[in-house]
Amino acid sequence: MDNETLKARILGIVPEAQPEENKQYLTLVVPASQMHGLGEKLKNTPELSFDFLFCLSGVDYGKELAVVYHLNSTVHKHTVVLKVKTGDRANPGFDTVCDIWRTAEFHERETYDMFGIKFNNHPDLRRIFLDEEWKGYPLRKDYVDEVNIVEF
Amino acid sequence: MKEKDFQDNETLELFRKTGSGILMTTIDAVIDWGRSNSVWPLTFATSCCGIEMMATGASRHDFARFGIEVYRASPRQADVIVVAGTIVNKMAPVLKRLYDQMSEPRYVIAMGACAVSGGPFYYNSYHVVRGVDQVIPVDVYIPGCPPRPEALLYGVMQLQRKIKLETITRPEESMIMGRK
Amino acid sequence: MKEIINLPVSKIEEEEYHINMGPQHPSTHGVLRLVVSLQGEMVKSLKPHCGYIHRGIEKMCEKDTYPQVIHLTDRIDYLSAHINNHAVCLLVEKALEIEVPERVKYIRTIMDELARIQSHQLWWSSFGMDLGGLTCFFYGLRDREMILDIWEETTGSRFLQSYNCPGGVMQDLHPNFQKRVHSFIKTFKKKIKDYDRILSGNVIFEQRSMGVGMLSKEDAISYGVTGPSGRGSGWSCDIRKNEPYSMYGQVQFNEVLRYGCDTYSRYMVRMQEMHESMNIIEQLIDNIPAGDYSAKMKAVIKLPAGEYFQKVESARGELGVYVVSDGNKTPYRMKFRTPSFSNLSVLDHISRGMKIADLVAIGASLDLVIPDIDR
Numbered sequence: 001m002d003n004e005t006l007k008a009r010i011l012g013i014v015p016e017a018q019p020e021e022n023k024q025y026l027t028l029v030v031p032a033s034q035m036h037g038l039g040e041k042l043k044n045t046p047e048l049s050f051d052f053l054f055c056l057s058g059v060d061y062g063k064e065l066a067v068v069y070h071l072n073s074t075v076h077k078h079t080v081v082l083k084v085k086t087g088d089r090a091n092p093g094f095d096t097v098c099d100i101w102r103t104a105e106f107h108e109r110e111t112y113d114m115f116g117i118k119f120n121n122h123p124d125l126r127r128i129f130l131d132e133e134w135k136g137y138p139l140r141k142d143y144v145d146e147v148n149i150v151e152f
Numbered sequence: 153m154k155e156k157d158f159q160d161n162e163t164l165e166l167f168r169k170t171g172s173g174i175l176m177t178t179i180d181a182v183i184d185w186g187r188s189n190s191v192w193p194l195t196f197a198t199s200c201c202g203i204e205m206m207a208t209g210a211s212r213h214d215f216a217r218f219g220i221e222v223y224r225a226s227p228r229q230a231d232v233i234v235v236a237g238t239i240v241n242k243m244a245p246v247l248k249r250l251y252d253q254m255s256e257p258r259y260v261i262a263m264g265a266c267a268v269s270g271g272p273f274y275y276n277s278y279h280v281v282r283g284v285d286q287v288i289p290v291d292v293y294i295p296g297c298p299p300r301p302e303a304l305l306y307g308v309m310q311l312q313r314k315i316k317l318e319t320i321t322r323p324e325e326s327m328i329m330g331r332k
Numbered sequence: 333m334k335e336i337i338n339l340p341v342s343k344i345e346e347e348e349y350h351i352n353m354g355p356q357h358p359s360t361h362g363v364l365r366l367v368v369s370l371q372g373e374m375v376k377s378l379k380p381h382c383g384y385i386h387r388g389i390e391k392m393c394e395k396d397t398y399p400q401v402i403h404l405t406d407r408i409d410y411l412s413a414h415i416n417n418h419a420v421c422l423l424v425e426k427a428l429e430i431e432v433p434e435r436v437k438y439i440r441t442i443m444d445e446l447a448r449i450q451s452h453q454l455w456w457s458s459f460g461m462d463l464g465g466l467t468c469f470f471y472g473l474r475d476r477e478m479i480l481d482i483w484e485e486t487t488g489s490r491f492l493q494s495y496n497c498p499g500g501v502m503q504d505l506h507p508n509f510q511k512r513v514h515s516f517i518k519t520f521k522k523k524i525k526d527y528d529r530i531l532s533g534n535v536i537f538e539q540r541s542m543g544v545g546m547l548s549k550e551d552a553i554s555y556g557v558t559g560p561s562g563r564g565s566g567w568s569c570d571i572r573k574n575e576p577y578s579m580y581g582q583v584q585f586n587e588v589l590r591y592g593c594d595t596y597s598r599y600m601v602r603m604q605e606m607h608e609s610m611n612i613i614e615q616l617i618d619n620i621p622a623g624d625y626s627a628k629m630k631a632v633i634k635l636p637a638g639e640y641f642q643k644v645e646s647a648r649g650e651l652g653v654y655v656v657s658d659g660n661k662t663p664y665r666m667k668f669r670t671p672s673f674s675n676l677s678v679l680d681h682i683s684r685g686m687k688i689a690d691l692v693a694i695g696a697s698l699d700l701v702i703p704d705i706d707r
Contacts, residue, residue, distance in 0.1 A: 022638070023639055024638075024639065024640055025641070052553050052556065054650065055641070055652050055669040057654055057665075057667040057669075059656055060665070068654075070652075070654075074553055074567070074569070101554055102554040102556075102681075103555050105677060106673060106674070106677040107673075110673075128383060129242075129383035130383060131241070131242055138278050138391055139390060139391055139665075143278075195357075197362070198362065198385050199385055199407070199410065199702075199703045200407055200410040202362070203410060203411070203491065204490075204491060206469075207476075207477070210469065210470055210473035210474060210477075211470050211473065212477050225358045237385070238385060240383075240385060240387060242383050242384050242386065243363060243384045243385070272403060272404065272407065273387050273388075273392070276391065276392045277388040278391060279387060280388070297492065298491055298492060300490065
């Protein structure tokens, strides 16, 4: 399915999604509350059939924290990128997608560890790489570590 | 470097100063010969240097011919711990516990730039211990990223020379630093 | 504790207990800690604890320029170091829309396939060693030394060379390169028959690996298990075929698929992949075109603002590099989607109901490299 048809289909499911132009793959910013529903439809509709979540990353855009989902279909071989953003830096939270794509369990734990983004209904949300007592979320842009990190 | 070239090493001066009777010197020589030629390491490899350590143990640069015959899985049975790879903040207590479980006489070789000083991760990493000597006392440092197998063999030979300078009558002045 | 002592013996055997296969362990291939919950010898569930080699590479990349990042990518998955470098170089070249010379593409593809063969050789050595066959360790590493010699002559270092750079490679091939690669292929084709005789046809090995660790295709896709582990369950996920890069679109090779879904299938996929890699090298080695070994690049590399993603097929699976750039010479955010991270997540699912000895075989068949998980 080419990008235009895909965009039309996804906007049909979630009309509030905003496409971003000039990106390598079809990219849409989806409201956080509708991500889970959209994910289920994307996986279960036979013409879309996005069954492979190949990358889940957290990004800190300065004012907002975002989670970027890269989805691929092994049947139709098309790719789409979905983003959810939040401006709430003190207590960011999204819905988990690990009941749709099982690979998200570990990836969401890593995003929580590095950015502090909580995922509702995650079966086991705790830090994965750092110790439980570690203070702070290292990959945020406002993470301060005078000893180790050299600022130019 | 040959053993007789340890001329400007001040620990060698200390060795000459302590001096022992003829009988004890012979016993020392025999014990040190036995100890240095059969150091058995602990299986401990964290990252890339571990692969070079495995390559040293394989058939081309065999280090069984230096006495490193087998790897022991348990720290209670090992003589030397070759720290091959980066040590991070989460792993440091584990390393200290392993070192404490080893029984005397025990030695440490820091292999690779990461174990010597933090290596390529010295700047800008929030989770790396800059050098394993911040956690346990080290006997031999082997630089390189990763060091060649020949460099590891040279490091082991230096450790053997260090062991040969020990004496059982005055263990508190033993050449190996920090031992009791 | 007192309650357990007073129980009759038959009751004690039914209690569940947890053992710790701690970070320092001969067969966890690095520092992975598994807390295994057992009933007798049967595994009921397991929890991996990662982070014992977490070096914060993604944060370091935000302060390094793009050529400096290449040195760090070597150390993420050190057994497919060339392939990791290749991913970042392809991403930079795609973003700057630079066309590399043909010679560079040939060299990079040949080096990638050599990296894949030596990674599988090391995997085979440690697999055999974990199951108790120490011979495999010596045979595999002996043959791997030939590849390390080839690399040392051209790039100067046996291992972790950082040979790729954005725009091309660091220096040209040594004149002996072709001769050495030919002699390696000739020797290795004979030696690999020994590998099959030692391990693949061995009745003990077959009993220890057939039917062990079943991973269905739907689970493999859902858990994101790519690479030879996914192809052992019949999922065609080879990026060299699906989204070809460098010379992979122009060489003939088969994607190796098996449908057994167990440890034995994953093993046979890797053995066959070594043959396919040698096939690819043979098609390319005699036809390397003359030319530059690097395209002309500016001294300071700045990517235009935007987001880029590049996938390559590393020896363990699909490696993805995701860069968010804001126009500076350092990336704003660099994320590595590493194959071993997803492969590890399936370990709990497939080892339920297996015995502890099977757990060792399953872990070895997934081919985990721990710095790849922890970055």
